[in-house]
Amino acid sequence: MKKLLSILIIMVLLAGCDLTSGKRWTEHRVVIAGSLPAGGYLDTGNPIRIGKTISADGGNVSDLFDFDAVVYLKNMTRADSVQLAFYADNSVFGFIDSNNEMKIRFGETYRIDAIVDGNHVWAETTVPDSVFITTDPLGNATGTRGYSTSNTEPLPQIEFDTCNEQFPVEVLFTNNKNFNMRYRYYCLEDFSTDLEYTTVVLGIEHPTSDQEDDWNPDFGGGMRENNWIARYQPILNQNNRWSFNDDYYASGFSFYGKYLFEIKIMDDNYYKYLSYPEGYRFGGVNGGLGYLGSDYAVTFYTNIVKQYSR
Amino acid sequence: MRKIMLLLLLGLWSFLQSTMVTGYISDSNTGEPIRFATVIEQKTLQGVQSNRQGYYSLSIKKKGKFILQFSQISYKTVLTEIAIDDIDKDIEINVKMEKASVEVQGIQVLGEFNETVNSREIKVGRIFQKAQELGALPQVAESDLIRSLMALPGVTPISDFSNGMYVRGGSPDQNLIRLDDTDIYNPAHFGGIFSTFSTDAIDTVELLKGGYPAIYGGRLSSVLNITNRDGNRKEFKGVARLSMISASTTLEGPWHIGRLKGSWMGSFRRTYVDAIKSFFDGIPDYYFYDAHGKLNLDVSKKDKTNVSWYTGEDKLMLDVGAKMEMSWGNSAYTGQWTHIFNPGIFGRLIVSHSHFQSIIDVTGDDKQLFLRKNMLDDVSVKGTISQRYNNHNTADYGFESKFMNILFKTDSDEQYDSDSMPYINCRSITNSIFYHHNYTTDNFWTFEPGIRVNWYKTLDISLEKSPDREEFDVAPRFSIKRQLDFNSNVYFSIGKYYQYLALASADQSSPLDLWFPIEGTVKPSESEHYILGYKRQLNDYFAIESEVYYKNYRNLVEYDPVTDYIWNNSEMTMEDAFYIGDGHTIGTDFQLRNDWRGLQGFVAYTFGMTKRKMDDFNYNPNSGVAQDYYPKYDRNHQVNLVENFNLTELTGKHLWGAEFKIGSNFSYYTGQPTNSPEEVYFDGEQFHYLYSYADRDRLPDYVRLDLNLKLKWYKKGWTIEPYIEVINALNHENVWSRSYIGTINEDTGISNITYEDSSMFPFLPFLGLNIEF
Known part of the structure; x- marks a missing residue:
């Protein structure tokens, strides 16, 4: 009995020990983040961010970005190279091909090499093959109904209930290779408790006032945005073209109101970065974290309504 | 010579x-x-x-x-x-x-009181309980078998919303759960809040928390044996219950074929929330049901047979734009024949079939948007002989043959990459023979050596790259007990255990869990148990028991969530879907039980420390090497205080003519490990966190007090018992999960992290009514 008590006492003493681990990220890490736009250039609309991680609590935001890095963009297919320059204004910052010297071509392989505080960080990506994306394969769009490719008022309207049927998504390919695609639904409306859900679940028709902080959080994401990412495969359509057709995507529009709707075909690095847990490990970056991807994207704008008013 | x-x-x-x-x-x-x-x-x-x-x-x-x-x-x-x-x-x-008589019958909360202190058998880590006594414990809405077990020392729940049992540091997939000797694979309703076993249909529950004998195998941690009631052999009886979520009835009685006599029992329970949803907004279209049945027949003086069955299902339907239907459930069918070969040899032959199935079906505009189907079939034959050589030597020996067929498939009319839609079908067979011996030298020493030999083989697997697995494993067991005096004993037990199944689970058990058999790329998981115990009956009113244990694990298998995104039927194997690693648990349970003047219950303390190390998980970012960690269910200190007070037994008085009982269940657990953000970066669109190790912090401690009050009126031929239960009477905010919110001070540009906690059950009252006839 005494021995048992002794063992118990020892265990209780052991119990006083701190049963947690120490810090995991003991150093800040270099981060590469960006996607090469197929058919375009690394311009102010598509810069490559080179920076570092900062402490989540008490870190200085200005330390996130490294202005002094030496960064090269190389076309591995054509053995060509250009040095990128740092650019910053009120809304955009990052490294760009300031003279548009290197076009990003479908199907070719590119590499970023960067020297950051003496550390060499690099990543490679192969740009997806050429595609054609449309949200009006049936020709139902008019000036007031359908999608627009610019965010100009008044936006055309789409009835939520007929969106899938009237404006299915079609993507045409030159081959039958599997591909990665993201739908991004971004509600352009400001938060309001008058916003109405397009689908009522468990009787909930409107967001509540305590959800306002979740509408547009500092750290991104939030309830105004949905992202659907998956890997797909094209099939031969009736015109003998490799195609992807989707007539059930409208449920991503969670609210009635104005939307940015982006369809993006992306490479494996970008796909893994966005969908895998701890995606920053899988984005193809060596010597650092983040991702170097490549993509072809088209952005649409529309106003999701219950019934057409015009 | x-x-x-x-x-x-x-x-x-x-x-x-x-x-x-x-x-x-x-x-x-x-x-x-x-x-x-x-x-x-x-x-x-x-x-x-x-x-x-x-x-x-x-x-x-x-x-x-x-x-x-x-x-x-x-x-x-x-x-x-x-x-x-x-x-x-x-x-x-x-x-x-x-x-x-009622006054002295008492309710035995938590097992045999003066049971086995001087029993010839060594009952390592064992809790035995009559199911009817489960009703003594206050519960969420209605009594629940598995939730009752979580008040025991050494059994840890992970949350109020899951009935996955973490027994002495082992995860839920390491528990062998049997109903009438048939394995049950996912016994949870309502997302894990309730178990699938109706307490009215159950007779006894036996939990072996470790060191279990050679007659059991196939799991690393514990054995939960549940036995259905046989049914009343004398007269027709019944009970009806109404709680705030379900209605149930159990009927039983005798039957005969010619001169052969037997009994039958049938029990049915169903929730009724879906029936009232048309009157209230926001109520999901959800129900579950259970049905138990048993038929017994005494064929002769030496032969008895019975068949028992269980079936249960959950169904949830949601309209989220698309129509989503989820269903999951178990069924089990058992046939048993017992035969007395001679007074010293008792034999049993059991044939059983256990089935588990979960389906998620999402359709929209007549299109199959997504279908996920998981099915498991277990067909087993078991034979056991219990032989008494003499009063000093008894043995249990026999065989078990288990055929398993597991299917996991997904489908969609959408143009997903077909190779990434998992399709896994595997059939395997496990044959085992076992021998367990009990030898008592005199009234002081008892020895229990045992051995279990397993032969496991995959018969067929659909994955092209998966090789077959054939295993031959020997699992010895040994226990020794020394009776110190009439009222106390000390014992020691060691044993080796194997497991040939892995569970893909999202951190806490749910009906979406998937069982996978091991194949050629994954070795069987192994563990060894070392247990030292002491039991003492202090006097007629108090008893203590304590065990100190150490368990180590090898080839542990945990699902890698990246598999959801990288799966390829043509290229991948089981090894690609799981982290493989090791672990260990050290701990002690201590329990003081009381039965004193109408106050019955126990106070228990558990100390436990569990660690795991899994390849490629929780890695050090500098070295890339996996670090060991305390898993999410590691709760180092646990205190349970369960007491029931029968006022009528103590005073002989009744309240308004009724027997009056109060029950209480107090639980305290130290906080679970959790991770937290340490670094942040910006990728041009969003800020992203880099998280700490899995056990960087601990959530706040868990405190909960449940109370119940029952009044029971005895009428001629029937009883009526209304009750009120209060869950979390202290309304303590018990944290279930923590989410982090990052903000940036616009003036200083300094990042700041705060967090929001989601809580488990708040203060919740429940009413119910039991009628027995």
Whole structure:
């Protein structure tokens, strides 16, 4: 009995020990983040961010970005190279091909090499093959109904209930290779408790006032945005073209109101970065974290309504 | 040589020279078998227990008059005098035991009280309980078998919303759960809040928290044996219950074919939330049901048969734009034949089929948007012989053959990459033989060696790259006990265990969990248990028991969530889908039980420390090497205080003519490990966190007090019992999960992290009504 008590006492003493681990990220890490736009250039609309991680609590935001890095963009297919320059204004910052010297071509392989505080960080990506994306394969769009490719008022309207049927998504390919695609639904409306859900679940028709902080959080994401990412495969359509057709995507529009709707075909690095847990490990970056991807994207704008008013 | 032969023969002669006293022990009112009743011969103090069929056998080596004492909790002790004139003649005595009067019957909260302190068997980490006593514990909405077990030392829940049992640091997939000797694979309703077992249909529950004998295998951590009731053999009886979420009824009675007699039992439970949803907004279209049944027939004095079955299902339907239907459930069918070969040899043959299925079906505009189907079929044949050589030597030996077919498939009319839509079909067979021996030298030492030999083989697997697996494993077990005096003993147990199944689970068990058999790329998981225990009956009112244990694990398998995104039917194997690693648990349970003047219950303390290290998980970013960590269910300190107070028993008084009982269940657990953000970066669109190690912090401690109050009126031929239960009477905010919110101070540009906690059950009252007839 005494021995048992002794063992118990020892265990209780052991119990006083701190049963947690120490810090995991003991150093800040270099981060590469960006996607090469197929058919375009690394311009102010598509810069490559080179920076570092900062402490989540008490870190200085200005330390996130490294202005002094030496960064090269190389076309591995054509053995060509250009040095990128740092650019910053009120809304955009990052490294760009300031003279548009290197076009990003479908199907070719590119590499970023960067020297950051003496550390060499690099990543490679192969740009997806050429595609054609449309949200009006049936020709139902008019000036007031359908999608627009610019965010100009008044936006055309789409009835939520007929969106899938009237404006299915079609993507045409030159081959039958599997591909990665993201739908991004971004509600352009400001938060309001008058916003109405397009689908009522468990009787909930409107967001509540305590959800306002979740509408547009500092750290991104939030309830105004949905992202659907998956890997797909094209099939031969009736015109003998490799195609992807989707007539059930409208449920991503969670609210009635104005939307940015982006369809993006992306490479494996970008796909893994966005969908895998701890995606920053899988984005193809060596010597650092983040991702170097490549993509072809088209952005649409529309106003999701219950019934057409015009 | 001749002398040796002569001695052996003499030994065998004396070995054979004994009278076997055997028989069945049953309830005098219902005729149902009384399991694990104690039978002691008062002169020699030789004792045995009845088995799960209520059968006992005791050998007496000399002639004379003897008094046999039959005892079991809640029953009046029976004394029977026997006279042995001829040592070669066996005696059959069937005993009917009468329930004790209400005042002294008591409710035994948490197991046998003066049970097995001086039993010949070594009951390592064992809790035995009559299911009817589960009702004594306050519960969420209604009594629940598995949730009741979570008040025990060494059994840890992960949350209020899951009934996955973490037994001494082992995860839920490491628990062998059996209903009438049939394995049940996912016994959870309502996302894990309730178990699939109706307490009215269950007779006994036995939990072996570790060090279990060779008759059990296939899991690393614990065994939960649940036995259905047989049914009343004397008269028709029933009970109806109404709680705030479900209605249930259990009926039972005798039946016969010609002169052959038996009994039957049927129990059905269903929730009714879906029936009232049209009157209230926001109520999901959800229901579950359970049905238990059992049919017994005594074919002859030596042969009994029974068939039992269980079926249960959950169904949830949601309209989220698309129509989503989720269903999951178990069914189990068991046929059993018991035969008494001779008074010392009792045999059982069991054939069973267990099925688990979960389906998620999402459709929209007549299109199959997504279908996920997981099915598991287990067909088993088991044979066990229990042999009593003499009062010092008994053995259980036999075989078990288990065929498994597991299917996991996904489908969609959408143009997903078809190779990334998992399709896995695997069939395997596990054959085992086992031998467990109990040897008692005198009234002081008991030895229990045992061995289990497993042969596992995959028969067929759909994954092209998966090689077959064939395993031959030997799992020895050994326990030793020293009876210190009549009221106390100390024991030690070691054992080796294997598991040939892996569970893909999202951090806490749910109906979406997937069972996978191991194939050629993954080795069987192994563990060793080392347990040192002490039990003492302090006096008529108090008893203590304590165990110290160490368990180590190898080849642990945990699902890698990246598999959801990278799966390829043509290229990948099981090894690609799981983290593989090791772990260990060290801990102690201590329990003080009381039965004093109407106050019954226990106070228990558990200390446990569990660690794991899994390849490629929780890695050090500098070295890339995996670090060991405390997993999410590691709660180092646990205190449980369960007390029931029968006012009527204490005072003899009634309240408004009713028997008046109060129950309480207090739980305290130290916080679970959690991770937290340490670094942040910006990728041009969003800020992203880099998280710490899995056990960087601990969530706040868990505190909960549940209370219940019952009034029971006894009428002529029926009883009525309304009750009120209050969950989390202190309204303590018990944290379930923590989410982090990052903000940036616009003036200083400094990042800041705060967090929001989601809580488990708040203060919740429940009302209900029980009627028995």
